[in-house]
Amino acid sequence: FGSDGDVTLIENSKLVxxxxxxxxxxxxxxxxxxxxxxxxxxxxxxxxxxxxxxASYGRDALAK
Incomplete structure (x- = not known):
């Protein structure tokens, strides 16, 4: 994940x-x-x- 100010972004759209x-x-x-x-x-x-x-917590929960 990356951020642009207060907005969280996904850096690698290929993984998505x-x-x-x-x-x-x-x-x-x-x-x-x-x-x-x-x-x-x-x-x-x-x-x-x-x-x-x-977002990082959500990613980790989804991975489980």
């Missing part, structure tokens, strides 16, 4: 593509799973961007 192929899903779904979490409050559903550290 490989992971998407292994999981039989689109690359966009893999990126969203690694970089965002969904927060539901009442009727609103919000995608909140992970910090660099949160």
């Amino acid at each position: 593509s490989v992971l998407g192929d292994l999981l039989s899903t689109k690359d966009e779904n893999v990126e969203k799973a690694l970089l965002y979490r969904t927060v539901a409050t009442g009727r609103d559903v919000i995608d909140k961007q992970h910090t660099h550290q949160e």
Whole structure:
């Protein structure tokens, strides 16, 4: 992962593509799973961007 200010980015998109192929899903779904979490409050559903550290924890959890 890398960062551009407060925004966390995936540095190697080829790995995202490989992971998407292994999981039989689109690359966009893999990126969203690694970089965002969904927060539901009442009727609103919000995608909140992970910090660099949160994205790293999510990556490690997905690898398990």
